[in-house]
Amino acid sequence: MATLQVVSPAEYRSARLSLLEKEKEATRVLDTLAAERRKLPAVEITKPYKFTAVAKDGEKKTVSLSDLFFGRRQLIIYHFMFDPSWDAGCPSCSVMGDSFPALEHLNSRSTSVVAVSRAPIEKIDAYKKRMGWSFPWVSSYGSDFNYDLHVSQDEAIQTIEYNFRDKDELQKAGQDYFAKGEQPGNSVFYMRDGKTGEQGKIYHTYSTYSRGGEHLINTFGWLDMTPLGRQDGESGHGGLGFRRRDEYTKDELKGLH
Template structure:
């Protein structure tokens, strides 16, 4: 992109209002479609969990039920941080920057929000402190959890990611899974989403979608950095206008 202002039609206020009203009609239709989609998501059948998954956290080894924190609903983000890494995926970190604010409210609505990574628990503690995050973050190291929920995958097309054969070059990928804990303690898997299905979790993208230039990126999240890696003075995105 160039440094010049984008070429855009400039009209009178009355012409703008007419165009804005047409867009408003599309926005209202989209809102209703989104409500219908959410209802269909919540109407999905559930899968009874039979496997006793084990995780590692600040209190030592725990089971999946412990991740609910006494609540009946669990949103679990599959955070890309594998054994041997010194920092987490920038895209996952961008998304995780939204968790603590959300958790202030979710905790009062019977919903727990946690992250789970494949790396051993001690390996992401320095990065967590660096980022200043407070949300619960557990390790699934040594279990089949990441593979069972399709975020640890083979790169030869023999396994699926985002509900289709995967032929990318990364064997660890992001996702979000939802679970329900019944009154009798039985756990159920209710939903999982991956790739662009995670966009809804990124509040910053919703703000950008309202900005004059939108997301203004050459590729998904190609401008995103760990929040302590941006230039000191806020400016133009790294990917744009150069």
């Protein structure tokens, strides 16, 4: 619970201007990081990954990684936690799903966005309809994709790694809970447009995991402006502490007290 310190308008203005300078500095640091991120080297993707999607007529179809670009140069994938045995997607990932922007703005910058999960497409499509989402979402069920991008952990299939730490490093950091099952993340890919003679080649340029994609959840941005903040740990729910938006009770929607 936040403790409000009540002061005069003049004292408030002075304190706010001091914080504003720090906010501006943080913005400049983020700009510098974004520039460095764009300079990262890339790794060519040569494995022919296959996914299952739902066509406009409602029928299932098999698509490739290149198909997920929808003819654009860039692709951002959100690794949505949805194990094949689950009946619904992860509640915390669902908060991210609620935060997806109007994709037209990204499309106008030659960027496509697709969610990928290991659950069968039938479960994905049913959950997508339940939540009222319209963003593209495909199944990687039966593919190595999730394991190669280190968002599904199974030592029988792929070496354990999460957030660029191997199993031993995760255990030493007390983060061995990341060494099994489904995990969230974002990955970025770039496709050559043919001007260099390498048309169709796909490159993995960036991935971020754990809290690395947290800034994309707009709910946090709104709460971070408030005196109470995110109220972490107060809801009694796991993960990020939120329910799926259609599961809140009337009392919960009154807020935490």
